[in-house]
Amino acid sequence: MFTVAAFAVAGAASTPASAASTKSIDRFEDSLAAAGFEARPATTPERQAMLARLPANKLSRRAAGDDMLYVYPDPKACNCIYVGDQAAYGELRKAQAAKRIADEQQMTAEDYADPAWSWGAWGPWGPRWGRFGFGGWRGW
Structure with missing residues (x-):
């Protein structure tokens, strides 16, 4: 029972990734097409064999x-390769x-969107002289 539950949790955890x-x-494939690569x-x-020789999803x-x-081969989604010349690669x-x-x-x-943000609420911050010399952090 534990093994089945562990696999279920592992499967659920890998789905979002x-x-x-x-x-x-x-x-990335949209970027390739916009840059001038052809699918x-x-x-x-013969094309299937050549597709299999290339590293999947790697330019x-x-x-x-x-x-x-x-x-750029995509054996899963489109079962195709995207091909571009030097100009298309430059555009990409x-x-x-x-x-x-x-x-x-x-x-x-x-970073600067909230002008009311203040580090003051979190206590002293920044480098200082500490018991181990310069470089200790205040409050730690």
Whole structure:
């Protein structure tokens, strides 16, 4: 009985993580499409074999003659690969950098969003001389 209950709890606990992971993959695939990557379905046995050779949900490079192409395989959701050239990869990197900057700006705005917040209610704060020398924290 305990074993069944433990597996039930473990299964329930892993569901939100896998849902978050799926959401993250979906967002990344949307970013790939917006950057100019093309989705190519694995509709033949040969394409299925090539899809299986690639690390799932990981962007990698593959040479195609004199060109370097970027490939993102998704064997579960679309059973396809996303393929982009150097220009599409550059657009993807630019979009990722813009998102990172926007996320940092959002976090900074949230840091200062509550002007009534005060550390004073939590007691003394910051570095000071303590019994172990400089660097102890007040109140700890």
